[in-house]
Amino acid sequence: MPNFADFEDEGVDWITILEEDYYPDYLEDAVERHEEDLRKFKQIVHKVDSSAKILTYINSNWKTTGDEGKERRQLLRIFRRYVLPVASVEMTSVKSNHDMVVNDFAEFIRPIDEVREVLNGREFPDEALAGILDQHDDRGEKGYWVEDKIFEWFETNFGDEFNIEGPRGAGSDIYLNEEFSGYEHETPADFIVYGPTDEPEIIGFARYDSDRGGGQEDDRTGGNDDKVQKITEYSKEHDYDIKILFIAEGPGLLLGDMWQSNARTEQKAQNVKVCTLKMMDERISEDWVTSDPISESSGPIIQGEK
Structure with a gap:
C-alpha cells in the first residue's frame, strides 16, 4: 500500500481546495x-x-x-x-x-x-x-467542514459496530486526559473511533491549511510528532493498539516542506497514518483500523527507539 510520501508528485490531485468568495462580493x-x-x-x-x-x-x-x-x-x-x-x-x-x-x-x-x-x-x-x-x-469553517466529511466517511464505510465520537463541526475538542484513565497529558483530539469491542481503535486529528510555511510549519509537524509519542507510549502501557490518524487538507500542503514533513510524521511510528480526504478510500481499511501494530510488533514501535 502506498504511503503518504508516494502521493506528493500528484499532490494537487489529492487535496481538496475549498472555494472562497471574491472581494468585494462578500x-x-x-x-x-x-x-x-x-x-x-x-x-x-x-x-x-x-x-x-x-x-x-x-x-x-x-x-x-x-x-x-x-x-x-x-x-x-x-x-x-x-x-x-x-x-x-x-x-x-x-x-x-x-x-x-x-x-x-x-x-x-x-x-x-x-x-x-x-x-x-x-x-x-x-x-x-x-x-x-x-x-x-470564516477561520474555523474549513476545518469544521473537513471534520464533518470524516464523520460522514466513517459512518458510510463502517458498520454499526464502530462508533466515531467527537465534535462534528464547531465544538470543544476531546481532551484525552478526560477520555482515558491514566492519560496524563492535556492532548486535544478531533475524533476517536471505537471498535466492536468498545476499545479505542483510532485517535484522529483534522486540519485544513490554506497557507503554511516556515516556523508555523515546524510548529504543526512538531506538535504532531509529540502527539504520536505520547499516545503511543500510553497505548503500550495500557495494552491498547491505538492507531493515530492525521487528516491533512488544503493547498497549504503543497507549500514548502509540508508534504514531506507530514510524510515524516507518518514514518515516525508503525501505528500512524496521514491522509487527505481523497486518500481515505484507498488507505483506510477495516483491517487497518482493527489491526494490532503495537502488540504484534517484534521491534520498536516508534522510529529511533531501542
Whole structure:
C-alpha cells in the first residue's frame, strides 16, 4: 500500500481546495451579518465615560457562552480595532485579565473622545470593518467542514459496530486526559473511533491549511510528532493498539516542506497514518483500523527507539 510520501508528485490531485468568495462580493452579506454588532459597539462608546470602561461594560453585560458569547467576541474584536490594537482578543476575552489590560496597557488605549470622533467619522455601517469581522468568522469553517466529511466517511464505510465520537463541526475538542484513565497529558483530539469491542481503535486529528510555511510549519509537524509519542507510549502501557490518524487538507500542503514533513510524521511510528480526504478510500481499511501494530510488533514501535 502506498504511503503518504508516494502521493506528493500528484499532490494537487489529492487535496481538496475549498472555494472562497471574491472581494468585494462578500461585503454586502458581511454588513448584514455584523451591522447589529457595530451598532451595539457604537451605543456602548457613547454610553461610557472612558475607553477602559468600554471593556468593563462588555465584560459585565455579555456572557462568555452561547450566542451571547459569540456577540461578546465580536464586540471585543471591534474594541481591539478602535481602542487597543496591541492587545489580542484572546487577552481581553478572559475576564480575569481586565485589570491587567486596562492598567498595564493604559498608555496604548485610545482616549474616549478620539474613539468617538473616528467612530462618528465612519459611514455606518462600516463596510470595511464588517469585512474584517467576516474574515475572523470564516477561520474555523474549513476545518469544521473537513471534520464533518470524516464523520460522514466513517459512518458510510463502517458498520454499526464502530462508533466515531467527537465534535462534528464547531465544538470543544476531546481532551484525552478526560477520555482515558491514566492519560496524563492535556492532548486535544478531533475524533476517536471505537471498535466492536468498545476499545479505542483510532485517535484522529483534522486540519485544513490554506497557507503554511516556515516556523508555523515546524510548529504543526512538531506538535504532531509529540502527539504520536505520547499516545503511543500510553497505548503500550495500557495494552491498547491505538492507531493515530492525521487528516491533512488544503493547498497549504503543497507549500514548502509540508508534504514531506507530514510524510515524516507518518514514518515516525508503525501505528500512524496521514491522509487527505481523497486518500481515505484507498488507505483506510477495516483491517487497518482493527489491526494490532503495537502488540504484534517484534521491534520498536516508534522510529529511533531501542
